[in-house]
Amino acid sequence: MEKGDERVEVLISDNDSTDNTSEVINNYIHNSYAINYVRNREDIGADRNFLQCFNSATGKYVLILGDDDILLDGAVGKILDILEKDNYGVVNLRSYGFVNDFISERPKGCGYLKGYDEYNDLDSFLIKVNYFLTFVSVNVINKSLVNDNLNLERFLETNLVHLGWTFSALFNSNKNIYVKEYLVAAKLYNSGGYRLCHVFGVNNNKIFDIFVSEYQINKKFFEIINKKMLLSFFPANIIRSRMNIISVKDEKPYNILFPLYKRYLYFWVFTFPAIVLPKRMAFFLFSIVDVLRKLLQFFLSLVDYMRAKLFMAKVIK
Template sequence: MAIIQIVRLSYFILKKYRPNKFVVGALAIFEIINQFKQMELPVVEQKPLLSICIPTYNRVSYLERLLSSLLSQIDSLDGKFEIIISDNASTDNTEKYCAQVVSENSCVSYVRNVQNEGWERNYSNLYIKARGRFVWLIGDDDYLMPDALPNIMNMLDGNINADVVYIDSQAHSDGFIGSKENITYDTYNTNEKFIQRVGVFFTFISGVIINKEKHLVDITLIDKYMNTDLNLLAWVYTALVNGNYFIYVKNKYVVVQVGNTGGYKLFTVFASNLTRITNDFFPVGTKNNTSIRKSAMLLLLSYIGRDNKKFESENYISVTDRAFGDLREYKNIYSIVYRSPFLCKFVFFVHRVFSKLNSIFIRLLMSIKKVIC
């Protein structure tokens, strides 16, 4: 609008003074342009492509490792992303450490809760604060492989309409460094095969990136499932139900600190609560509903007969009977296997062996294909 006004004023001045007074008119025009240059134009905020959101509580050493893995990869990404840390009233050195990081990195912001609001509320607060088109919530005890961030950013930039991105992961081991590798991923135009591939691991929030711009979820929906330990599934499931473009990143870019969870009833969360939320989004009997819950049954199988002192005690048989009792696979197989820790270990071992052989077979076929082509 300002440029149009300049043109109109210029035309008026030239018309008024005519050619014989052109110099005077020109000087007037230059004065108007000079004043226009000095005007303070409104600044349009540029939204980042990606918001990396980190909830934390009393884990400053893990947080340092995560931020180190992120900040070492940002040289070419200035302005394209933001990092938000939400501190749930830590009593360790977290606040002091974050203040130093924020002072040295303009892309990092830090918020501290007055009191501990619980991890679910801390996660949902980050969801609200995130400004990016895509939002990635990463647990403070996980971290990224070298070059993971720029590769993921480039992938998102080239797939701006992706609804959900899932990134594969690997377990941390002491002395682990990791190596740089090019990104490889599969895309899906329907949610069925994507859900079948990821299954229960949609609950692993560090591996999930959501397009917030396309799927802005009412926070009351997330609050509906508060105290289930899976409330953010409401956001993930919303994007899965309404989306039509999904990406599975095959690189194991996310490194997970194994054995660093607990303090809840494992079977109540991943059988009862998971079933409740899944049934609300995917009707019972549909392939998507069955895929997710069957995946959860297999995950829980691996915990039966193990030392699970980090989790609260519970009668897991009664929990799984109620949660999975409508599934044919549970009635015919899992309900029997679950009652024998030895069978659980054996079945899970066989499953792992077959999965490993299948993976080797697929890689072999791909190698043969490359040689032939």
């Protein structure tokens, strides 16, 4: 991004940080960077901070980036190039996780994929991005498509306030984008202090129910997300919690998830074993499933790449 690019508004909401954030930002401002800097007098919590960012943003599109997630070099320009082509609801950016060094830990496989896929039907888009819609740092939202009568404050205290504007923009659009190349590096295992299953099980489904009952959104779309949560998100994170890889508040996963998902086969086949099996056995079994999943993902990405090369060859001829 060029220093004076007027297409981009940079807004930083400092949630009463105790480090030198203020000093760093003021140094950029002093060097003529156009930054709108807001410092909260007290920690207002992640949800309220996200909502403050969204409400304060003046652009047509909004990307809220967590403070330890990283936009890769050239990402802003590539995002702008996409946004200027059409009127999209949600642009989902491909990301990878890192623990210490986002450069050395960048995945070597599938990095050759470039460009993006445009989706004109919600089923296919949700199958592709599913629970990554809950990851605020990878979703560019068309603010102009968010329902005017949507009270976003009702989603506060869920740890998922951003799903309010994400789903609103998504369901009000017939064009959404998945960017195939890595544009975001996401810090792993850095968030904690919340109830994993309560947030992504109970709260998630309460938000789903709001859009089904009040905005007449077909429930099948949320079924796609729930199945993917049960297939990989819950098993992986429950096991990580049991292995003390991530730090979350103590809770009883079975008691929380059973009432929500007892009718789902995926709950019994994938999530339930992660809860009840000895943790090392659960970790081993999930590792095997995860390797198979990644191999399938690599194969599908390779097929996608070969199709793109074949198409380009035909165009050149």
